[in-house]
Structures are given as C-alpha cells and as structure tokens.
Amino acid sequence: MSELVIACLSQKGGVGKSTLARLIARTYASAEWSVKIADFNTKQLTSVDWVGLRMKLGLEPVIHAEPYVSPKNFKRENFDLIVADGKPDSDDSSLAIARVSQLVIIPTGLSTDDLKPQILFANELVQKGVPRDRIMIVLNKVTESEASVQEVRQILRSTGYEIAKNDLTAKTGYQKAQDAGRSVAETTFTTLNERADGLASEIVTRMNELSEKAA
Template sequence: MSVVIACLSQKGGVGKSTLARLIAWTYASAEWQVKICDFNTKQLTSVDWVAQRMAAGHKPEIAAEPYSSVKGFRKEQFDLLVVDGRPDSDNSSLEIARVADLCVLPTGLAIDDLKPQVMFANELRSKGIPRERILLVLNKITESAIAVTEARGYLRSAGYAVAETDLAAKTGYQMAQNAGRAIAETNFTSLNERADELAAEIVNRVNELPRIAA
C-alpha cells in the first residue's frame, strides 16, 4: 500500500505545488518509486513540471498524472503518492484527506492566507480528519521575524502543528522550479539546505504516524 502525502489548500498561490514537488523529489532521491497525483486538472502545474523535468533529463525520475477521483490513484503501485490538490475546499479535498497519511497545508504570513487555511483545517477536522495528520507550513515568508512569529502563533493558537522550518520567498526557488527542478535543487547551497530541513520534518512526521488502513 502506497504512502500518501497530500498537499492541500483552501486557496491558490500559497505554495501547494512547490511542497508537493519537494516531497516527491525527497523520497525519489531515497530511491522510492514516486508519483505526483495532480488534481488541479485545469492548470496541471505538477504534470507540466514533471514533463519539463523529464525533457531536461533531471534525476531522480518522478512520475505524474492528472486525477479527478481518489479511486483512480489508490490503485497505483508506487511507494509514495504525493497529491497536489485543487486550490479550494471541494469534495475531492476531503476524499483525499481521508486516505492521506499526512495533509500538508502551506500558507503565507498574511491573514488573507492564514485564516482560510485554518478554516480549511477546521473543516477537515469536522469531517473526521485527525488533528495529528494536519501540518501547516509557512511559505513565502518575509525577513520580518515578528511577522513569522505572529503567523506561527496564530496557527498554533488554532490548535494545529506548524513546521519549525519555513521557506522564504526567494528567486532561486522560483528559478529552480521554472527549470523543472525541486526547491532543494537550486544553485544555492543555503536554499537547498533550508528546503532539505523542511522535507526532513515532513518525512519524520509521516514516520511517526500510524499508517492509514487500506
């Protein structure tokens, strides 16, 4: 049975696909067979990214395919399925969350990002998703330590775990993804190390949780 990690969001533009690619690359680098299940069938950002990656010959190889239902991807024979969900709270997001070993919810620092993601997490909780299977990640942060601390406090006061490692809005991350690489494959050691630290947190959290029953 595949491990399932879902990157979900109430809104677009908070880094859902960025995290899905990082997670996929991290496990693939450890020689896992990995596939990204792209539920954003209108944009297909992860499918296009994988196609670009393959065309450029980047290793390790990662598979990707568009999906519109959970039944489709649950039949896949991969070590890890990374779900890049739709950028809204629809029925597919709940179905995905119910089979996911971990739901990763990225958010920016602004209340316009924080509040919708907390509301989304609350919605998942109300539908039976255990709190421990939800992890918030601060993404595209600014240099303001105060803003980061306040955002982290807002999420924790709502009762949710927040990754200790956050990601800054860096051109290097954008350039890497534009070239079909993950954010741990930039030309800058410090950026790669930061991305690796976040990925390690996510991997450790998955390992600490009991597996979802088939």
C-alpha cells in the first residue's frame, strides 16, 4: 500500500493544480522515490499526457501517471508517494481525496476571483472533517507587483491557513516547460528553476513536519 498521498485540489480551474502536482512528483522522484500522479481530471488527462510526453522524450526522473475516478484504489498501489491531481470543482471526489491525503495543496492566483472560491473550498474541507493543518495554500501566477502580492498574503494570513512563503510567478518559461513534458523546476532558466525548487523544498518540509506529527 502507498504510504503517502499529497493532493493538489481546488474549486477553480486553471489555478495550477497540475503544475504543482508535477513539480511535487518530480521533486520526490529526483530523490529516488517511486511516484505516481493520480490524474482525476479524467476529461482532459493533462498529467497523464504530460507523463506520456516525458516518457517519449526519455526524460529523467521517471514519473508514473494514471487516470483515477476515486481514491479508493490508492490502497492497492505500491508507490512511495501518490500525488493526486484534482478536478476543477469541489465535488465529493475532492473531499474523498482530501480525506486520504497527508497534505492538501490549494493553489490560488492573486485575483479575488481566484482567492474567494479557494478559501471557501478550504473552509468546506475543514467543515467536513479535513484537519486544518493539513491544508497549505500556494500562490501561483503571481505578478511582479510586490505590493499586490503582500496585500493578498495579508488577506490569506487572516484565514489562519498555512501559506507557502515561496510562490511562482506567471512566466512563459513555466508554461513552455510544461508543454515540453518538463516540470516548472526543469525549465531552461536557472532563476525559474530555483524559484520552483524553493517552493518544492518548502512543500517537502511541511510534509515531513506533518508525517512526524502523525507518527
């Protein structure tokens, strides 16, 4: 049985679930873990296709992916880590996934249109029994305006959720890398890779803290 599950979930579409799921998968796979992305976006299967492209190009480290409609079958898996890449809505499948995850990553952009539904989504998970400390909010597609980033961080802090200190800027390099089967830590730009690696390390650290707490 797979021991660990990290989920990237959200109410909104297009906020970066798949982007973060791939980054997390690549980070653990680089440390020799066997990792599978469970792709719940069964209409588009973006992460399954991404892994397919990765394999075709022979990119290392190897990451696995498969379509999923329910986390029930996670029990049958034999991977060190499953990264669940969620569907763009807060239906029962998202809740079921959150319940079996040690860490739930909720990505958001800076706009109120992104923030509001994502905070409501986190609240809904907590109301339905997901421990609050298992949730981590990550800012993605931030702009260069430091003031607007700080403003959003302040709003988020008032919610009491864990907010990643590292974030990802909106960059064509991140999008192009993913179109070419690479994660946001494997772009052609060192600065972009370092930024993504910083976020990935923070997620790993949080995961370790939560695992120690649970032990």
